[in-house]
Amino acid sequence: MATHKAQPEGAGEVIRWTVRWLDERVGTSPGIKKALRYVFPDHWSFMLGEIALYSFVVLVATGIFLTFFYEPSSATVTYHGGYAPLRGLTMSRAYESVVDLSFSVPAGLLIRQTHHWAANVFLVAIVLHLMRIFFTGAFRKPRDINYYIGLTMLTLAVVEGYVGYSLVDDLLSGQGLAIGYSTAMSLPVVGGPLAFLLWGGEFPGADSFFTRLLIIHALIIPVTLAALITVHLTIIVRQHHSQFPGPGRTERNTVGTPMWPAYALRSIGLLFAVTSVLFLLGGLIQINPIWEWGPFDTFLSTNGAQPDWYLGWLIGALRLMPAWEPHIGNVTLVPTPFWGGVLFPLAVFGFLYLWPTMERRFTGDQLRHDLLDRPRDNPVRTATGAAFATWVSAAFFAGSTDRVFLQLGISYEGQVWFWRIGGWLLPLVVYWLVKRICVELARTEVHPLRGWAGSVVTVPAAEGSGYAAVEERTPGPDEVA
Amino acid sequence: MRLLRRIWQLLVAFFLGRRLKQPVQPSGAPPAPAPPFDPSKREVRNSPRAERAVAALLWVGAACAVVFAIRYVVAGRDTQLLGLTIGLCFAFLAAAAVVAGKFVVPQETAVEERDQLLREQEVEEVGQLVDEGAEGISRRKLLGAAGVAAGATVGAALVVPAASIGPAIDHRVSETPWFPGRRLVDAKGKPYRPEDIEIGTFYTALPQDADPDDLGSSLVVVKLPQNTLRLPKGRETWAPQGVLAYSKVCPHAGCAVSLYRYPLYQPTSAKPAFTCPCHYSTFDPAAGGKLLFGPAGRALPQLPLMVDAEGYLAAQRDFPEDVGPSWLLTKRNPKGPAK
Numbered sequence: 001m002a003t004h005k006a007q008p009e010g011a012g013e014v015i016r017w018t019v020r021w022l023d024e025r026v027g028t029s030p031g032i033k034k035a036l037r038y039v040f041p042d043h044w045s046f047m048l049g050e051i052a053l054y055s056f057v058v059l060v061a062t063g064i065f066l067t068f069f070y071e072p073s074s075a076t077v078t079y080h081g082g083y084a085p086l087r088g089l090t091m092s093r094a095y096e097s098v099v100d101l102s103f104s105v106p107a108g109l110l111i112r113q114t115h116h117w118a119a120n121v122f123l124v125a126i127v128l129h130l131m132r133i134f135f136t137g138a139f140r141k142p143r144d145i146n147y148y149i150g151l152t153m154l155t156l157a158v159v160e161g162y163v164g165y166s167l168v169d170d171l172l173s174g175q176g177l178a179i180g181y182s183t184a185m186s187l188p189v190v191g192g193p194l195a196f197l198l199w200g201g202e203f204p205g206a207d208s209f210f211t212r213l214l215i216i217h218a219l220i221i222p223v224t225l226a227a228l229i230t231v232h233l234t235i236i237v238r239q240h241h242s243q244f245p246g247p248g249r250t251e252r253n254t255v256g257t258p259m260w261p262a263y264a265l266r267s268i269g270l271l272f273a274v275t276s277v278l279f280l281l282g283g284l285i286q287i288n289p290i291w292e293w294g295p296f297d298t299f300l301s302t303n304g305a306q307p308d309w310y311l312g313w314l315i316g317a318l319r320l321m322p323a324w325e326p327h328i329g330n331v332t333l334v335p336t337p338f339w340g341g342v343l344f345p346l347a348v349f350g351f352l353y354l355w356p357t358m359e360r361r362f363t364g365d366q367l368r369h370d371l372l373d374r375p376r377d378n379p380v381r382t383a384t385g386a387a388f389a390t391w392v393s394a395a396f397f398a399g400s401t402d403r404v405f406l407q408l409g410i411s412y413e414g415q416v417w418f419w420r421i422g423g424w425l426l427p428l429v430v431y432w433l434v435k436r437i438c439v440e441l442a443r444t445e446v447h448p449l450r451g452w453a454g455s456v457v458t459v460p461a462a463e464g465s466g467y468a469a470v471e472e473r474t475p476g477p478d479e480v481a
Numbered sequence: 482m483r484l485l486r487r488i489w490q491l492l493v494a495f496f497l498g499r500r501l502k503q504p505v506q507p508s509g510a511p512p513a514p515a516p517p518f519d520p521s522k523r524e525v526r527n528s529p530r531a532e533r534a535v536a537a538l539l540w541v542g543a544a545c546a547v548v549f550a551i552r553y554v555v556a557g558r559d560t561q562l563l564g565l566t567i568g569l570c571f572a573f574l575a576a577a578a579v580v581a582g583k584f585v586v587p588q589e590t591a592v593e594e595r596d597q598l599l600r601e602q603e604v605e606e607v608g609q610l611v612d613e614g615a616e617g618i619s620r621r622k623l624l625g626a627a628g629v630a631a632g633a634t635v636g637a638a639l640v641v642p643a644a645s646i647g648p649a650i651d652h653r654v655s656e657t658p659w660f661p662g663r664r665l666v667d668a669k670g671k672p673y674r675p676e677d678i679e680i681g682t683f684y685t686a687l688p689q690d691a692d693p694d695d696l697g698s699s700l701v702v703v704k705l706p707q708n709t710l711r712l713p714k715g716r717e718t719w720a721p722q723g724v725l726a727y728s729k730v731c732p733h734a735g736c737a738v739s740l741y742r743y744p745l746y747q748p749t750s751a752k753p754a755f756t757c758p759c760h761y762s763t764f765d766p767a768a769g770g771k772l773l774f775g776p777a778g779r780a781l782p783q784l785p786l787m788v789d790a791e792g793y794l795a796a797q798r799d800f801p802e803d804v805g806p807s808w809l810l811t812k813r814n815p816k817g818p819a820k
Contacts, residue, residue: 039593107553109560110567142598175759178735182806192654192808197647202654203735203805204694206647240595248520248592255520258591265582269575276571283564299685299699299729301737303758318734318776319760325778325807335807336778337734370595402758412761413774 036260041243045132047270052125053229054274055118060222062115067218069105070167071097072210083291091295094210095169099291114282119161121278123310126154134355134385136372138242140365144356146235151352153228156221158310163217165288165308167210172288172305174296178203179318183341188334204298244372251370304406306399313392316399317344320420340395348392379438386434387427394423524588531584535577542573655803655812657697658688659784665689665700665726665794672793675722678704683741683755685729686794696805699729700784701738701755702794703766712783713769713818719785724794726784727770728804731757733777735806738764755781771818778807780817 022028040046073093079086081096082103101108130150133139139147162180166173181203184195200206240254249255257263281287293302307315317340326333359381360366375382398419405412549566552559615621664672665686673686686700687693707723719725729737736759744750754773755764762775770781782804785797802814 037591037593039591042590103558106558107560107563109558110563113560114564175736179759182734185806185808189809192650192810195808196650196654197644200647203696212646238596239598240593246520248518252595254593254595255590258589258593261586262582262588265578265586269578269582272571272575272578276568276575278568279564279571280568281564283561283568298694298696298735299687299737301739301758303740305758315760321776323733323762323772323776323778327778327811327813330810330812332778332807332809332811332813335811336776337806340776341734368598402761416761416774 036258038237038259039240039254039256040259040263041241041254041256043244045136046241048125048129048132050267050270051274052122052129054271055122055125055278056225056229057271058118058275058278059115059122060226062111062118063218063222065111066101066115067214069097069101069108070094070214072167072214073097074169074205074207074210086291086294089295092169092210094167095290095295098168098170102291110279110283112282113285113287114278116165116287117281117285118278119164120287120308120310121274121281123154123157123161123308126150126157127310130154130352131385131389134352135375135382136242136244137369137378137381138372139356140359140369141356142239142368143242146232146239147356148353149228149232149235151349153225153232155349156225156228160217160221160225161308161310163213163221167213167217168288168290169210169296170290171293171296171300171302172290172307174204174298175301175305176307176311177205178298179315179337179341181205182335183318183337186335186337187342188338191335191338204296240370242370242372244374249371251368254370304402306403312399313348313396314341314345314399316395316397316401316419317341319401319416320395320398320423344395351388376438376441379435379442382438383431383435387431390427390430391423394419394426398423519592520590521592522588522590526584526587528584531580535581535585538573538577538580542570542577545570545573650808654805654808657799657804658691658695659697659796659799661796661798662789663688663691663796664789665702665786665796668693673702674792675704675724675788675794678702678724678794680704680706680723681743685739686726688796696730696735697728697800699737700726701729701741702726703741703753705753705767709767711768713816715816716769716783716785718787719783719797721786721788721794724786725766726786726794726796727755727764727766728782728784728800730805731759731762731777732779732781732805732807733757733762733775734759736760738762738781765818769818779811779813782814 019029019032071093075093076090077093077096079089079091079096079099081087081100083099086099098112102112103109133143133147133150162176166177166180181195181199184198185191187194196202198212200208200212241256243249243254243256246255257266293305294300306312318337319340321336321339321344323336324334324339325336373381398416401412401415401419404410404415545566549563549570552562552566556562618624666672666689668685668687670689672689673684678684680703682703684702686702688698691698693699702724704722704724705720707720710720710723710725712719727738729739731738734757736757738755738757740756740758742751742754742756742763744752753766755766755770756762757775757777760776762777763773764777764781765771765773770783772780779802782800782802784800787795787797789795802817803812
């Protein structure tokens with residue numbers, strides 16, 4: 001490393017002293033040098049994962065604050081606090097502690113709302129990141145391992161969000177827990193014993209139930225997520241980032257901005273930007289006003305209520321499924337919530353987990369890929385992914401049929417039938433449409449979003465063209481548009 | 482503008498099926514060999530203006546942080562101002578970092594080679610090292626089987642205590658607080674008389690002096706004109722004066738069935754129905770809780786009612802079937818309404 005100054009002073013001296021101190025003990029310099037020169041590809045879509053990461057940071061920081069005030073107690077108390085409309089009502093201590101946190105603790109509501117917003121943004125970022133990975137083929141070898149880890153984190157994040165808002169024991173989350181309990185009960189054969197195990201008895205559960213939820217929400221899942229994030233990032237660094245094809249980019253290199261200094265500054269900027277947006281949302285836009293829902297009792301519920309967005313697909317699937325409950329006398333083989341609450345998510349995640357294997361099987365492509373496909377390069381994959389997303393979205397929209405009914409007056413039954421049929425027809429239409437668009441795009445070489453038309457990408461890339469895909473890359477049959 | 486034009490061209494091309502003006506390379510002709518391209522570059526920025534901007538942004542961010550801290554001390558519960566100041570603080574820091582990253586520090590495009598991840602020779606060496614550990618062992622299969630058996634058994638044994646976290650499911654899941662003569666009371670504990678129940682309104686009723694949160698407790702109570710009732714056989718006495726009581730817990734997913742539809746204009750409006758707001762299972766109160774729409778796998782369980790000696794509504798007896806969500810051994814009512 002060339003130093004430009006003969007006598008470093010000030011900050012430079014501190015850094016040398018620190019590195020020397022570390023090197024004497026653990027010999028870190030080679031690692032630090034590599035880290036400072038690590039190359040990040042310049043493409044906006046690579047920021048989605050970072051947004052998820054930084055949302056997680058905000059979630060942990062705000063979450064720690066919240067644990068100091070939340071009491072996981074189902075003890076019944078009568079409210080005498082500062083919020084007049086609730087005074088005199090009986091409620092659980094858990095609910096009361098969150099109301100107190102919101103109204104009596106300075107900055108309490110800000111932190112709680114920021115936490116809730118961060119959870120929503122976290123999941124948006126993960127899902128968009130997943131789409132980027134899927135549609136550009138970044139899940140192919142060697143990144144399939146990281147794709148599986150990412151999917152596992154998505155699953156955990158959905159559960160984490162659900163458990164998190166269930167802690168509050170307000171009317172809305174109580175309904176959510178009732179559905180969760182019934183869905184657990186609906187597992188064939190093992191459901192009943194399992195639900196009793198988890199809830200410590202019949203719903204609404206043992207006194208220890210909220211303690212269990214809290215341990216799951218504030219310890220087990222976040223620690224698991226943190227561990228998986230570490231593995232995820234370590235694997236990325238080992239493999240280096242994937243990159244889109246472009247001038248000078250090959251399967252063997254990464255071209256882009258080194259970590260130090262430009263990328264580090266940009267990424268820190270993104271961390272601050274995410275934090276800023278989350279605090280602004282948490283401070284200015286109300287979310288989950290639990291004092292309006294009121295405390296939960298098993299005999300209360302409310303209409304037009306929505307879960308957080310990342311559970312919309314599940315409530316929608318529960319609504320769409322027919323009332324089919326096969327039973328022989330008093331032996332129920334499959335209780336109805338199973339179809340929408342268990343089978344549907346199993347199918348969705350099953351498809352996502354199996355896709356890399358399926359694609360390898362269909363294309364026979366066993367090679368390592370470090371250059372990404374543009375979505376048009378692989379019309380079959382892109383169309384399949386879009387059709388799959390449409391299928392899941394149909395269930396998602398069915399999750400808001402009650403809001404549509406309340407706001408627009410469109411009959412509830414009519415909407416459910418629309419999605420029951422549309423959920424299967426629309427994916428076919430989308431498949432055809434997207435495939436057609438991809439083929440057309442690949443043929444005309446038009447890039448609607450960017451000046452550079454990417455003329456190098458048409459497969460097969462010429463040997464020695466200096467651009468994409470050299471000896472390793474054999475185009476799969478579906479790639480030849 | 483160029484972007485719009487391109488989108489337009491794309492739409493035209495797609496819908497009219499025409500090719501765009503750009504010539505597609507004739508197939509067969511090899512693409513022109515591109516010169517080897519090295520994208521590396523390093524550009525040292527020298528922009529005092531950008532440096533001043535970064536410093537200014539940092540100062541403004543710091544000022545926001547100070548305002549946030551002061552607001553917290555002076556009015557800690559002003560959520561909007563606190564959020565605004567801390568949010569702006571981070572926004573200015575973000576802007577400072579991005580401007581510094583783009584306009585102050587050297588701009589660099591670098592090329593980094595990827596590692597080769599798989600080397601067959603190393604795989605072989607690892608295999609050999611592991612194999613060497615088993616040198617001189619004659620009964621490999623025996624040891625292996627015993628090891629697997631021990632591992633699996635110990636693992637399973639360690640999981641067993643997990644059963645402590647909950648009771649075994651048993652007959653208690655079927656039990657409800659209802660017994661012959663137990664009165665129906667409102668949320669404040671006041672007993673209902675049949676005259677209190679008005680046609681067109683629905684009431685929540687709970688068992689007197691019992692846990693209201695037990696899934697077997699809560700009821701929806703309505704009154705319908707006697708001549709509109711179409712109750713299944715054997716339920717003729719269950720609805721004194723046309724007052725009907727059903728479990729309020731949806732047999733689909735356990736939410737409270739808290740919507741009641743009553744026809745405003747008999748000839749054209751849909752008939753009376755209970756609807757669960759969670760997944761919109763809809764039940765017919767006139768026909769013994771028969772499912773009209775939605776995903777519930779069973780009818781809404783009906784509680785046989787009577788009027789006791791003092792004129793209050795009370796249970797004739799317990800539900801003849803299980804209430805709440807279904808599981809493997811849910812007791813069904815064979816005489817219930819046909820689906």
